[in-house]
Amino acid sequence: MKFTRKTISNIVFIVIIGLLIYPPTKVYFIRLISFSPSTIKVEEREELKKYDWNLQGLNTESIDFNKTKGKVVFVNFWATWCPPCRAEMPSIQRLYDDYKDRIAFIFVSNENWKTIGNFYKKNSYDLPTYNTTSNIPTQLKSKSIPATFILDKKGAIVMQKKGAADWNSTKVRALLDELIK
Structure with missing residues (x-):
């Protein structure tokens, strides 16, 4: 059988589409095209109006978000079934490993601990994870996941x-170093 140029290009196209649909490849591709987020300009930053938010710890103690006042906070909303969430998790784990003693990390999911625990075990993650038990502060609400927010000590979303x-990334690390001074 002789392959024409058109047949070869069709086969290549089908293989590429197949790789993008296959979940492990999809996560890898998302990871490749993920960049460091931008810092919000000072004049455009929103401050949290309320810290009234209760979080049930799944692999850590439950907390009242009010206890994070005066701290730099990293909040991430995610789920195990979400390919973009899974794609960014290795970079988040490395960041957490280096900053966990200086920054309040809060990972929020609506999944149960069995599902999350299995995911963490399989991937060697140990991020402090919570279910929300009250209303999320308005400025942190999102209709999509993953959604991540970094707050400064005054509660402004930076x-x-x-x-x-x-x-x-170097950019995020430099920002965190500046915020925790």
């Missing part, structure tokens, strides 16, 4: 990203 990002 960085936010909806969609996958490289959270272990």
Whole structure:
């Protein structure tokens, strides 16, 4: 059988589409195109109006979000079934490993601990994860996941990203170092 140029291009096209649909390849592709998010200009930053938010710890103690006042906070909304969420998790874990003692990390999911625990075990993650038990502060609400917010010590949102990002970038690390001074 002789392949024509058109047949070869059709086969290549089908293989590429197949790879993008196959979940492990999809996550890898998303990871490749994820960039570091941008810092919000000072004059455009929104401050949290209320910290009244209760979180039930799944692999950590439950907390009242009011206890994060005066701290730099990293909040991430995610789910195990979400390819962009899975794509950014390795960079988040590396960031968490280096900053967990200086920043309040809050990972929020509406899934149960069995599902999340299996996902964490399979991938060697140990991020402090919560279910929300009360209303999320208005400024942190999102209709899509992943959604990530970095708050400064005054409660201003200095960085936010909806969609996958490289959270272990030099830019994010420089911002965090500046915020925790």
